[in-house]
Amino acid sequence: NAGVTQTPKFQVLKTGQSMTLQCAQDMNHNSMYWYRQDPGMGLRLIYYSASEGTTDKGEVPNGYNVSRLNKREFSLRLESAAPSQTSVYFCASSGGRDLLSLGQFFGPGTRLTVL
Amino acid sequence: DAKTTQPNSMESNEEEPVHLPCNHSTISGTDYIHWYRQLPSQGPEYVIHGLTSNVNNRMASLAIAEDRKSSTLILHRATLRDAAVYYCILFLIVFGNEKLTFGTGTRLTIIP
Numbered sequence: 001n002a003g004v005t006q007t008p009k010f011q012v013l014k015t016g017q018s019m020t021l022q023c024a025q026d027m028n029h030n031s032m033y034w035y036r037q038d039p040g041m042g043l044r045l046i047y048y049s050a051s052e053g054t055t056d057k058g059e060v061p062n063g064y065n066v067s068r069l070n071k072r073e074f075s076l077r078l079e080s081a082a083p084s085q086t087s088v089y090f091c092a093s094s095g096g097r098d099l100l101s102l103g104q105f106f107g108p109g110t111r112l113t114v115l
Numbered sequence: 116d117a118k119t120t121q122p123n124s125m126e127s128n129e130e131e132p133v134h135l136p137c138n139h140s141t142i143s144g145t146d147y148i149h150w151y152r153q154l155p156s157q158g159p160e161y162v163i164h165g166l167t168s169n170v171n172n173r174m175a176s177l178a179i180a181e182d183r184k185s186s187t188l189i190l191h192r193a194t195l196r197d198a199a200v201y202y203c204i205l206f207l208i209v210f211g212n213e214k215l216t217f218g219t220g221t222r223l224t225i226i227p
Contacts, residue, residue, distance in 0.1 A: 035217075043159065043217040048214065103164065106158030
């Protein structure tokens with residue numbers, strides 16, 4: 001199993017450009033999440049999806065949109081990138097009978113720089 | 116949401132036990148205590164969790180105070196690979212809706 005995969009690993013954008021960060025999990029998890037991590041900070045939740053077809057805002061949703069394409073995939077879109085969105089973005093998933101004991105599984109992250 | 120307080124940084128010698136403290140004085144009766152760690156340039160990974168009783172797994176032990184207002188993550192024999200940021204997190208699990216609120220964590224340095 002690959003676990004949680006994210007693409008791309010690195011991205012540089014100019015202010016105003018748009019892009020979509022892709023995330024996929026192969027663990028048959030119901031819940032998926034997008035976080036951002038700024039330098040020296042903990043992770044902050046952007047959006048989450050408790051199940052296929054549902055999405056909800058987290059702590060810092062402004063400037064982002066998400067799509068839960070199917071049970072496996074959860075994408076994050078920046079419509080008009082701003083320098084304040086320079087960060088490392090992590091996707092995570094959780095679910096199944098061992099939800100409590102296994103916690104959330106995180107991908108390797110996407111390092112985004114907006115110039 | 117209930118808050119946690121952790122020291123910003125700690126150091127420990129290799130092959131010695133490490134005790135990482137966490138205060139959570141506003142914890143509610145149904146909040147679980149979870150610990151995650153983040154190795155350099157990686158996403159966080161689950162370490163251990165507990166509710167009221169002390170817990171052990173292959174990675175660590177979790178000691179929870181009787182009043183649940185504090186807990187301690189114990190690494191029994193630190194290795195260089197344990198150098199990471201450790202996060203203590205509280206959350207209430209409702210099926211399909213568990214949101215982790217990360218603080219800034221404790222940066223653990225292991226001295227060879």
